[in-house]
Amino acid sequence: MHAYELFTAVKPAIVNDMFMWMRETDRNLYKTALGSLATNRKLRLAFLQKKPATEQIAWMHKTLMLKSSDMIGEHLLQVYFMKGQEEMLATFCDGLEIPHDGNGQVEGELPETLDADKLKTAVDALLEKYDPALVALYLYTFNIQTPDGWEELSKTLAEDDRLKLA
Known part of the structure; x- marks a missing residue:
């Protein structure tokens, strides 16, 4: 799946949580996200900034569903999971025995293959701690x-019914 397809399939509440996290913890990141999407749609940032946060977030989500926003969406998902869901990343990396910095940032290269048994254990650990739709989006x-x-x-992802985006 591409990022724009993920934004189409995921529960709106998760996207709302993602952007509220950005807005509350890193205003510059939030403004950059809004600005990048505005530029991509040939709109002025000032126009969007006049809208309430709920309307901004709804507009960003709608825009991220477009194929033309795929690269921006992928980057925003990466930032959110690396900075906003560090514990989730660390849990997953630990389960797969992927070396990381303690916060889920992989040290070195990603593995070429994943061990099926370790993957199942890691996915089960994530599902015990987090919303299954958020886990699915991360995976x-x-x-x-x-x-x-x-x-x-x-x-x-194709076979585990617990890993549905919506």
Whole structure:
């Protein structure tokens, strides 16, 4: 799945939480996201900034569903998971025994393959602690970090009914 497809399929509440996190913890990131999407749609940032936050977020979500916003969407998902969901990333990396900095930032290269048993254990650990739709969004986001995704993860996402985006 591409990022724009993820934004189409995911629960709006998760996107709302993502942008509210950005707005509350890193105003510059939020403004940059809004500005990048405005530029992409040939709108002036000032026009969007006059709207209430709820309308801004709804507009960003709608815009991120467009194929033309795919790169921006992928980047925003990466930033959100790396900065806003560090514990989730660390749990996943620990489960797969992927070396990381303690916050989920992978040290070195991502593995070429994922061990199916370790993947199942890592996914189960995530689902015990987090909203399944958020876990699914994270796993889909992780899977687009390599051109064709990981075969094991793609299979898990397709077959595990707990990993539905909506």
